[in-house]
Amino acid sequence: MWERISPDTSESTAESSEARTSPPRGPERMCPRPTRTSIRSPTGSRRLSDRASSATSTTTTRRTIRRDTMWTGTGKWTTRTGPATGEWSDVSGQLYGFDYAIAVIGRNGVVNSSGLYAFAPGQAVPWNFVQGVPFGLDAHRLEFAINATTLGLQSGYGVVYVASDWRLGYDVALPDAAVARFAVGARAATNAVLNEVSPQPNPEWIEIANPTASAIPLGGWNLVLVRGGRSIVIFTFTTQVLGAFGSGTEYLRASLAAASLPNGNGVLRLRQGTTIIDQTTYAQNVNTGQTWARFKDPVTGVPMDTNNDAADFYISTLPSSGQANDRHRPTIAVAKTASRSIAAPGQSILYMVYYNNTNTGNANRVWVNDTLPSGVAYTASSAPYNSVSGSTYGWIFADVTPGAHSFTITVAVTAATTDGQLLGNVVTLNYVDQVRRSLPGSTAWANTTVSRPTITIMKTATPGSARPGDVVTFTVYYNNTGSAAAGTVTIQDSLPSGMTYQSASLAPTWTNGRTFYWNLTSVAPGAHSLTLTALVDPTFTGSVLVNWAFLNYTTTGGYALVGGNSSVIVSIPELSDMMFVAVVPLLIIGLKLRAGRKKE
Structure with missing residues (x-):
């Protein structure tokens, strides 16, 4: 059956009275029997103009009508005495000619069929199926859509939306006259x-x-x-x-x-x-x-x-004129923790990034950008990153629902760090609500301090100048100026050709007589040294002796750090230099003797 509500012209708060209706002679005869539903007029139902959009419209006409079993019709309306095309129906005392009808039918909350029908005069059932109609159904409404161009709307055409309740148990498609009918607020092409x-x-x-x-x-x-x-x-x-x-x-x-x-x-x-x-x-x-x-x-x-x-x-309590209301909306603030407050080179730091949604609405998109500090290297994350630029890694999360959300980032501390260096990891978060409106972003960080050994090697020789047959003592310093012990320290010292090993203050770990190795463990912070003595070969004829020492070391975890080297030069005076020193006093004595003879 068809119903129509007149526009609100009375400026009154009262709703329009129940419409007088007569059943159409068309679509209800050709459709399966729908389930009876309890349909009532919703509070504050909307009433919209019957006038349809112009014939040039190509947009989809989409309407929402509350509850389950719905009928709609479109056609040229006229006065009671004037002409009308299509199937005639009296709707609220107004004659309408319906050229098309949309039937959406179902039972027990399930739509069984939906279609667009065109009036076909001269047939026993004066309606022909044109095409199926897409629909959507939930607990509150039934929606269906049809493109306006399919209906061939022209000036003077309009759309009327009606609904009726049906009684379960009849296979003949006649509406139950005993069921209360109500006026559904007609939905116009706009729905503000x-x-x-x-x-x-x-x-x-x-x-x-x-x-x-x-x-x-x-x-x-x-x-x-x-x-x-x-x-x-x-x-x-x-x-x-x-x-x-x-x-x-x-x-x-x-x-x-x-x-x-x-x-x-x-x-x-x-x-x-x-x-x-x-x-x-x-x-x-x-x-x-x-x-x-x-x-x-x-x-x-x-x-x-x-x-x-x-x-x-x-x-x-949060007015928001000109924008979406505060409910339902997301509220997300980023937070971050680090698995270590103190770390040494070679150790991993696990950062936990939280982006909990503490409100009641979804966030359409959440952008998280994490900038790694100098001295760490990215190794893994529990969520694959979407972008990387330099040391900044980016993640994008879609449709973030209310609740707890997090992911992890794992980095490794490198040997390039210095003792006491602060590794400050900064993460920023931006997000938008369901309608892609930007909401306030946030920043969080987690700090880790580097604690590591720092060992440099330095070498001296005493004396710095020696003759063949002299003994030279080399001192190797390997001071740990860091805040943590070194796991291992390896020192290599090779005597130059022209020198012969004599002794060492710390017995070498290994030697072949010319190259000496010391493998030291748990070298604590502080001053450390060892000595090596060697004899300048009596037959050595060179002018200098160069002695090199090399050092490598690791953390207590066995992570190799950058070592170093040091050298020292021992000068060997030439024979002519020693003769000059001996001759000069003789010349001075000779001069004094000659001076004494002149006086006599």
């Missing part, structure tokens, strides 16, 4: 909602939102307050346009004159002309700093709309 209300004692304003995929021009729309049986227009839209959902302009605030919204059980309506698009009765306990706000879907961020104020609205 009242999203947030700020009444006295706050600055007075109203925000509307567009949850659809198309922009809505608001020329001719208005806001009406109903109190004490009187309807007062408190705001009139002119050239404003409400952007498509996700465009960034889908929320619009209307600032009101003082005393427009007294605090207490006022019925607020959003109208297109005189047709009610949406309405809500805002609570009387909205206090200072609060608003009457609509919930949004925790997954999609779309304003929720069940036509039930108790389910759709709440008192918000």
Whole structure:
């Protein structure tokens, strides 16, 4: 059966009375019998204009009608006495000619069939199947869609939406006259909602939102307050346009004159002309700093709309005019811990990065960027990174639900670190809500201090100048100036040709008589040295002797660190230099003897 509700022209709070209807003679005869459902008129149901979009429209006409078994029709309407095309039906005392009908039928919450039918006069069943119709069903609504071009809409055509309840048990498709019928608020091509209300004692304003995929021009729309049986227009839209959902302009605030919204059980309506698009009765306990706000879907961020104020609205303590409301929304702050506060080269540090969502809505995207400090190398992470630039690794997480979330990053401390170096690992987080609006980001860090041995080698010779047959003592210093012991220290010393080993203060670990090795363990911080004595061969004829020493060392964990080397030169004076020293005194004595003879 078909029903139509006239526009709200009375400026009254009362709803339109039950419509008089007569069943159509078409689609119900050719469809399987649907389950009987308990259908009622939802509180504050919307009433929209019957006038359809122009014939040039190519967008999909999508409508949501509450509950289960639905019928829609499209056709040219006319007066009771004028002509009409299509299947004639009396809807609320108005004759309509329906050229097309959409039938969506099911039972027990499951849709069994859905299709578009065209009027076919002269047939026993005057309807022909045209095509299937996509639909969606959940606990609150049934949605279906058809492209406007398929209907061939022209100027003068419109769309009427009706619903009826059916009795289970009849295989003949006749509606049960005993079942109560109700007027479903017709859904127009636009579906704006009242999203947030700020009444006295706050600055007075109203925000509307567009949850659809198309922009809505608001020329001719208005806001009406109903109190004490009187309807007062408190705001009139002119050239404003409400952007498509996700465009960034889908929320619009209307600032009101003082005393427009007294605090207490006022019925607020959003109208297109005189047709009610949406309405809500805002609570009387909205206090200072609060608003009457609509919930949004925790997954999609779309304003929720069940036509039930108790389910759709709440008192918000975080007014958010011109943007999505605070519920449901994500709240994410990054935190970070390190498995070690002190680390040595070669050791691993496990960073735990937390991005817990402590609120009730999903985050559409979360970006985490972790910058590793100098002196560590990335080795692994529990979640694969999405990007890397220099020492900054990036992760992107999608649809982050409320709850705990974390991943790990493992790095290795390298030999390039210095003792006492602070390894500060910084992580930043940015995220957007379900509708991709940026929310405040956060930064966290974890610090680890390097504790390591630092050993350098230095060598001296005493004396620094020697003759063949002299003994030279070499001292090798391997001081540990770090804050941790070295696991092993290896020193190699090779005597140059022209010298013969005599002794050492610390017995070599291994030697072949010319090359000597000392393998030392657990070398604690502090001063350390050893000596090696060698004889300058009596037959040595060179001018210098160069002695090299090499050192390598590790951490207590066996991680090799950068060693070093040192050399010392022993000078060997030439024979002519020694003769000059001996001859000079003789010359001086000779000069004195000659001087004595002259005096005589």
